[in-house]
Amino acid sequence: MAGHSQFKNIMHRKGRQDAVRSKLFSKLAREITVAAKAGLPDPDMNPRLRLAINNAKAQSMPKDNIDRAIKKAAGGDSENYDEVRYEGYGPGGVAVIVEALTDNRNRTASNVRSYFTKSGGALGETGSVGFMFDRVGEIVYPVKAGDADTVMEAAIEAGADDVVSDENGHTIITAFEDMTEVSRALEAKLGEAESVKAIWRPQTGTPVDEEKAQSIMKLIANLDDDDDVQNVYANFEVDDATMAKLSAA
16 A cells, blocks of 8 residues: 555655646747747847746757747747736745736736735836846856856856856856857856856845745746746845745755
């Protein structure tokens, strides 16, 4: 009976992982379609499409899925997606920015507002928290790209602004307008990046306790689970002890 139970747990976990992967592929495909529709369907002539394809490849998205997403942009029956940004405050006064690609603004706005409300937060006007973040480029490399000194040297030569290296890999920050140029220079030195994307980087953090951290993480999880939401950024900070508890939960 114990073996049967363990098998069921494994299958349940695999099913959950497959669902998460499927949702991720769906969001990556949507970004590829929007990028291809906004410019040329050739990644060599369309920087945004090239980044979207590279990010999809980094997540092991099958080539057929990528090709299908590009072809969808050329089809007259493909959906028209609007890029929308939502801003608001989550539990504990944490500032949150939500980026979405949607074919129905009313549906997405209603869903996002409900997530904020249920968490004890509130959706605000565009610009209500954006001033607390900087728009920057984020280039991520795996640990195998090199040691911290090698990556730091390559980043400095490429014109990046900051580098953070830890056991999970290397995160390189650059000015938003320099992101493409810096990523190309890094690729020549370190190879292809794991991901290259524009992000909202908090200027300062908002400290929260364990209870508030759990609430904000649940809000972010609900937002991430929404098909229309592409990215979520928040400026909450927790101490190491609290982070260890949350990771073990």
